Amino acid sequence: MLNSPISARPGGRHRKTGTTSPALRRALIIAVTAPAVGTILTAPSAFAVDKPVAKTATALDPAEQKIADNLDTRIQDIRLGSTLSGVVLDAESRRVVWGHDAATALMPASNTKLGTATAALTVLGPDHRFTTRAVYGQGTLTLVGGGDRTLTSDDLDAMAKTAVAGLENAGLTSVKVQVDDSLFPEPTLATGWNDGYYPDSVAPVRALVVDGHHVTDTSLDAGGVFAGLLAQRGVTITGDVTHGTAAPGDVPVAQHQSDPLSTIVKHMLKVSDNDIAETLLRMTALGAGRHATFEDGAAVVREVLGRYGVSLDNYEIHDGSGLSRANRIPAQTIADILDVVDDPRHAHALKYIVDGLPVAGEAGSTLGPEWGRFDTADSQCAVGKVKAKTGTLTGAIALSGLTKAGDGRWKVFSFIENNSAADPSAVKDALDGLAATVNGCWA
Missing domain, CATH: 3.40.710.10 (DD-peptidase/beta-lactamase superfamily)
Structure with a gap:
């Protein structure tokens, strides 16, 4: 327990109280x-x-x-x-x-x-909120990263539930799954990072990650989790999860928004x-x-x-x-x-x-x-x-x-x-x- 806790931020208690321009x-x-x-x-x-x-x-x-x-x-x-x-x-x-x-x-x-x-x-x-999307086109369900570093497997499960409902309505029972993390360029070490920092202290900076996993390819990892959740709901996953890019005409089937940036x-x-x-x-x-x-x-x-x-x-x-x-x-x-x-x-x-x-x-x-x-x-x-x-x-x-x-x-x-x-x-x-x-x- 804190003694004499700071119960409110100090802002507003001091200085610069003049009229805001x-x-x-x-x-x-x-x-x-x-x-x-x-x-x-x-x-x-x-x-x-x-x-x-x-x-x-x-x-x-x-x-x-x-x-x-x-x-x-x-x-x-x-x-x-x-x-x-x-x-x-x-x-x-x-x-x-x-x-x-x-x-x-x-x-x-x-x-x-x-x-x-x-x-x-x-x-x-x-x-501001970061949005992760799932879109469908040409037999492929694409998980599109939107820079949400707080995405969880529960969030992906909710997306999978919505996506499966849409697939079932369309009479689809099997899909290929790919991940689109093209929002960010291919991750590299920042100037001044020691080799030992990567991926233990910080993971490669990709636009898609789940549960804060520290793995070399967080996008494929998230896609694998998503594919597994789809499979649990009865969808057949064809082939391996791969990298790809969502097409402009792909149909949105699910999305998740993060907590506010604040x-x-x-x-x-x-x-x-x-x-x-x-x-x-x-x-x-x-x-x-x-x-x-x-x-x-x-x-x-x-x-x-x-x-x-x-x-x-x-x-x-x-x-x-x-x-x-x-x-x-x-x-x-x-x-x-x-x-x-x-x-x-x-x-x-x-x-x-x-x-x-x-x-x-x-x-x-x-x-x-x-x-x-x-x-x-x-x-x-x-x-x-x-x-x-x-x-x-x-x-x-x-x-x-x-x-x-x-x-x-x-x-x-x-x-x-x-x-x-x-x-x-x-x-x-x-x-x-x-x-x-x-x-x-x-x-």
């Missing part, structure tokens, strides 16, 4: 309602948001000065090594409370997902799901009128963040999940993203990112006790009081989020560590302690 209102409406969203990124006024207030080193209040002094001391912890990028902002004034090499770009691991989620919700909209993003962040992140990167590229590739997806993320006024200095990404060891993002940029998603002006589209951040001590999330998080003498006091995205790769640990500090004001923080010689669990404990320091409970 008509241009911004139009931009948000377009971003979350337009089905043809490729124009979002090309319209000059689409992201006509107020430029961020310059972050200046103004006088700190006593509680903030204590945070800054304590952080200056605690980043000397040997567990953190010598390569750390960190920053703390006051969420209302955007004043810099503390910084240490904040503009230095480091390997961010899964903190990369914050940018992926921001772009997906902006381009596709929080109500729900998918929250889950993706809570458990740091790499597969969902990579699928969202490709679907976001398509939604912006580009090709469903790593490169175009990364370009769209950059453009969306830039339109929001996020600093892209020294920012480089090659995937959506953060598995790429070639990714480089400064703590300042991560803090800027969090500042944007927590801005009440963007709440309609982006509040789900804050809602999806793991809470310190939350079982089932990447900050849960099962992962050994916030369980030391220094950090236990922050259980239930910190919301943050984790990031973990060999040689890279990150923690970035929000917490209400001792002065009663919300703070945005980002800490990214690279190349520590300490055990990763020890590095995580040290970063949890830094978050508790920002909260002020570790005084």
Whole structure:
């Protein structure tokens, strides 16, 4: 059970309460309602948001000065090594409370997902759903992938039931089954992915997958499950399941729509799901009128963040999940993203990112006790009081989020560590302690 839980997201409790400009209102409406969203990124006024207030080193209040002094001391912890990028902002004034090499770009691991989620919700909209279809033509039933990384065998069973009813009405008792995953180009390793990541940490990025299976060809796997469900309902399957492309004249016989994107993003962040992140990167590229590739997806993320006024200095990404060891993002940029998603002006589209951040001590999330998080003498006091995205790769640990500090004001923080010689669990404990320091409970 969480102590002093964060029962509501901090958005709306602070800053930027001025009247939203008509241009911004139009931009948000377009971003979350337009089905043809490729124009979002090309319209000059689409992201006509107020430029961020310059972050200046103004006088700190006593509680903030204590945070800054304590952080200056605690980043000397040997567990953190010598390569750390960190920053703390006051969420209302955007004043810099503390910084240490904040503009230095480091390997961010899964903190990369914050940018992926921001772009997906902006381009596709929080109500967007991914559709998997089954169509029939010329004796073949084709399962067509629509980028739903949450599709389950129960969903396919419901589709099989509907499809069989249609086949029976047409007097058909046998079909060939094929899969169409042409929505995405043939999957390849992203720049910076180790061979060992594929398909264990992340599966090949295809437009069709069932039950989150980590296999080399998720599309054929899903087609095999679908064929088996059809057979259980009395349909004879002729031949093996193969790859193919649905013909324009094929007749729709069944479909399934995913949960809303808002729900998918929250889950993706809570458990740091790499597969969902990579699928969202490709679907976001398509939604912006580009090709469903790593490169175009990364370009769209950059453009969306830039339109929001996020600093892209020294920012480089090659995937959506953060598995790429070639990714480089400064703590300042991560803090800027969090500042944007927590801005009440963007709440309609982006509040789900804050809602999806793991809470310190939350079982089932990447900050849960099962992962050994916030369980030391220094950090236990922050259980239930910190919301943050984790990031973990060999040689890279990150923690970035929000917490209400001792002065009663919300703070945005980002800490990214690279190349520590300490055990990763020890590095995580040290970063949890830094978050508790920002909260002020570790005084």
